[in-house]
Amino acid sequence: MAKTVYLGMIADIMHPGLINIITEGAKYGNVMIGLFTDKAIATHKRLPYLNYEQRKNVVEHINGVSEVVPQDDWSYVPNLKKYKPDYIIHGDDWKEGPDKYIREEVFALMKQQGGEVIEIPYTQGITSSGLAKELESLGTTPQARLKSLRRLISAKPIVRILESHCGLTGLIVEHTSIEVDNVHKEFDGMWSSSLTDSTSKGKPDIEAVDLTTRLHDLNDTLEVTTKPIIYDGDTGGKTEHFAFTVRTLERLGISAVIIEDKVGLKQNSLFGTDAVQTQDTIENFCHKIQVGKASQVTNDFMIIARIESLIAGKPVDDALERAFAYVEAGADGVMIHSKNKDGMDVKEFCTRFRMKDAHTPIVVVPTTYNQYTEEELATWGVNIVIYANHMLRSAYPAMVHCAESILKHSRSLEASNEYCMPIKEILNLIPGTKQK
Ligand code: SPV
Numbered sequence: 349m350a351k352t353v354y355l356g357m358i359a360d361i362m363h364p365g366l367i368n369i370i371t372e373g374a375k376y377g378n379v380m381i382g383l384f385t386d387k388a389i390a391t392h393k394r395l396p397y398l399n400y401e402q403r404k405n406v407v408e409h410i411n412g413v414s415e416v417v418p419q420d421d422w423s424y425v426p427n428l429k430k431y432k433p434d435y436i437i438h439g440d441d442w443k444e445g446p447d448k449y450i451r452e453e454v455f456a457l458m459k460q461q462g463g464e465v466i467e468i469p470y471t472q473g474i475t476s477s478g479l480a481k482e483l484e485s486l487g488t489t490p491q492a493r494l495k496s497l498r499r500l501i502s503a504k505p506i507v508r509i510l511e512s513h514c515g516l517t518g519l520i521v522e523h524t525s526i527e528v529d530n531v532h533k534e535f536d537g538m539w540s541s542s543l544t545d546s547t548s549k550g551k552p553d554i555e556a557v558d559l560t561t562r563l564h565d566l567n568d569t570l571e572v573t574t575k576p577i578i579y580d581g582d583t584g585g586k587t588e589h590f591a592f593t594v595r596t597l598e599r600l601g602i603s604a605v606i607i608e609d610k611v612g613l614k615q616n617s618l619f620g621t622d623a624v625q626t627q628d629t630i631e632n633f634c635h636k637i638q639v640g641k642a643s644q645v646t647n648d649f650m651i652i653a654r655i656e657s658l659i660a661g662k663p664v665d666d667a668l669e670r671a672f673a674y675v676e677a678g679a680d681g682v683m684i685h686s687k688n689k690d691g692m693d694v695k696e697f698c699t700r701f702r703m704k705d706a707h708t709p710i711v712v713v714p715t716t717y718n719q720y721t722e723e724e725l726a727t728w729g730v731n732i733v734i735y736a737n738h739m740l741r742s743a744y745p746a747m748v749h750c751a752e753s754i755l756k757h758s759r760s761l762e763a764s765n766e767y768c769m770p771i772k773e774i775l776n777l778i779p780g781t782k783q784k
């Protein structure tokens with residue numbers, strides 16, 4: 349009987365190195381490709397450009413491939429146990445770096461199952477990650493960016509979003525990453541916040557900065573990033589106007605708009621009941637959602653209904669009644685907001701919402717109840733966490749300290765040493781600053 353050779357791959361970008369490994373594998377038997385799913389990839393890397401079905405379609409047509417099966421975990425162990433291949437083949441590049449432990453567990457399991465690990469020299473000069481970097485420099489399209497939020501929601505336990513209000517903060521969200529316990533961590537996308545968009549213009553967060561102005565500035569972020577963007581649509585304005593807003597956002601490749609069920613002069617939610625917070629009727633707000641949903645062109649754009657009951661001092665019951673009505677009206681997700689510090693009202697909302705609705709995405713903005721980790725919020729049933737204002741809130745005090753230091757010392761020496769990045773760093777921060 350023919351032997352089975354297992355080969356795990358993402359296969360977003362095909363290149364000669366991968367063809368080489370398939371050809372080598374085929375010398376030992378029938379090559380079974382363990383094709384990584386979005387879920388397997390999402391906790392370790394950026395989602396691939398192509399979705400699973402598209403990648404499968406490419407891989408199953410490659411000479412030497414006998415079968416394609418999904419690999420739903422970053423670790424090979426579950427699939428090796430399931431398919432018990434005679435061989436597993438892998439490039440020898442996993443001997444070093446974060447995937448070392450993956451290699452160790454593969455060796456141990458294959459030995460136990462009586463199989464063999466074949467390592468072949470990785471094709472020099474070509475790696476998928478190298479090509480992915482090239483691809484990144486090509487950017488994205490509005491369509492691909494728009495779709496990516498829904499993909500992330502279904503692939504990740506929780507989607508991590510950070511506020512951005514300019515091109516520079518966009519670059520921070522796009523590129524900041526760290527390794528923790530062999531796991532690569534980065535932000536999944538950006539929040540275009542009405543609070544920080546207004547504040548960075550020196551204006552109050554009362555819908556005084558209009559859509560056209562906000563989108564003009566958001567274009568700076570769109571130009572230098574590829575990750576999905578969630579737009580803070582405030583109240584959505586007049587229902588008739590909201591229909592146009594949806595189309596405009598969709599055309600730009602924004603993935604979702606969140607609108608809140610308030611009426612009258614909008615006040616920032618974090619004032620809570622210190623400001624007059626008037627909620628819309630359920631009926632009116634449902635109508636606004638329906639009009640928005642009817643005006644979108646793709647199936648991918650999301651309209652998320654933000655419930656302000658807890659901000660307005662009403663009970664969780666009121667928030668739940670509204671949430672179910674908004675979902676019924678077509679909302680693609682709900683955002684529950686609160687300014688309580690213990691987060692218990694949000695937790696109760698999420699838990700009770702999930703008892704009746706297992707799937708509709710829940711969004712939270714834990715600005716005041718920031719003691720909970722993403723892992724904890726995920727256990728409540730939360731799908732998206734938004735860090736809604738942290739880029740601006742961290743930059744402002746740093747700038748004020750710098751300004752005060754210049755005043756105090758009548759020169760910039762102390763400020764430069766204490767509060768400023770070196771000139772060399774700022775010059776090299778943005779590629780292309782120096783002409784070659
Ligand atoms: C924003 O960031 O503008 C928000 C969230 O709407 S909050 O400021 O908490 O209301």
Ligand code: MG
Pocket residue numbers: 541542543553580582
């Ligand atoms: Mg806002």
